[in-house]
Amino acid sequence: MTAHKHLNNVATLELDTEKCVGCGICATVCPHGVFVIESGKARVTDKNRCMECGACALNCPAEAVTVEKGVGCASAVIRGWLTGSEPSCDCSGGECC
């Protein structure tokens, strides 16, 4: 399968290995296989694959993962600019995902 890649060096994902308890939930929930668990700790394999969905940070029991969660959707961003609100998938009144 062709691996999709968007822009490099932009993702806001950070892992604090000190805090990590190695439970592995980040590896379970990540839809892009960004995390692996090695000798009892999580490790970020390829940060450029992170799409900032926030699943890892939300489910981490040790607050070891942080990421600025957001929607990777240009039309949501444009709508946010036009309405002066935070870009979100909220499509009340409009068509969206």
Add this chain to the structure above:
Amino acid sequence: MSDCCCSTGSKRPSCCCSDSCGADERARSVSTTLTLRDRFGGFKVRWGVNRMNYTVDPGLYAVGNPAAESPVLVTANYKLTFDTVRSNLAGIDCWLLALDTKGVNVWCAAGKGTFGTDEVVNRIEQVGLAKVVAHRELILPQLCASGVNALEVKRRSEFAVTFGPIRAADIKEFINSGFTATPEMRTARFTFADRLVLTPVEFASAAKASAPVLALLFLLNLVAARQFGSKDFIAYLGALLVGTVVTPALLPWIPGRAFSWKGWLLGFIWTALISWGFGWLSPSARMIGVGYLLLLPSVSAYFAMNFTGSSTYTSFSGVIKEMKLTIPAIAASAVAGAVLILIKTFARG
């Protein structure tokens, strides 16, 4: 539904629960086979028709003949999602809990929080799940994890969460293998077929957005020296199709990373070919040709950029970076192109 009238026995009004009596009175039973009507409904929403209003009632549904020990799967109440899930459950006895995600699919609803911890906990309470099943386990779709904190669900409802596979097609294998998901089941794909199925709605909304432009050109034609005709329409329609269908379909094979760049590149190739074919590159019509070469690739780039929202892999930071580079460039190019075309439209002689 606890107030279901068929639990009273003999007389069953036609108004309700016509197919719920085989299962627990709290749950409506639901088929794993899609009807022609389901398929047609799904086809329509793929074209953007009735898409924001295509729902099933939130609540508990019975698939097959579930018992107190049967697994509980949780999903969204977007009917396209619900239908995809149930059609993949043939031969499985389980409970299907549809959350109120306002008719939005799992991933998008999780992103905006409607498929979230609160809704899971509240819905468990509302359907009285603890009285329907003997165990305390839930299977949630993995893609809801950006909205659902599994530990908090457990703390607040006593139901332990297992994240199931991303795709409904893998649910059966997931259940049969003792609730374990392979790495493939846990990875979001974006195959040619995945992308192609999303293109009709992209094209339909782009066409809708273009209607005012066409109306404006029709009015301009009343006073124009050079009228807009079918050739202009074909050139524009092509640029629209390049941005909304061709670029998404060919996405990983077009060189570069930014969606807008990919759309611009194919849009430029299209416009160059069609301009050459229509003779817009000849000395007398060159202003039209150059005008469209500035305008149409920008149109393709814009609609290709909007496909980031449908993709499974772009981040907010990435999209912002792309937009900051792209939007000034395509806006300037489009305005310059439109000016050239309008000059030619009104220039006499």
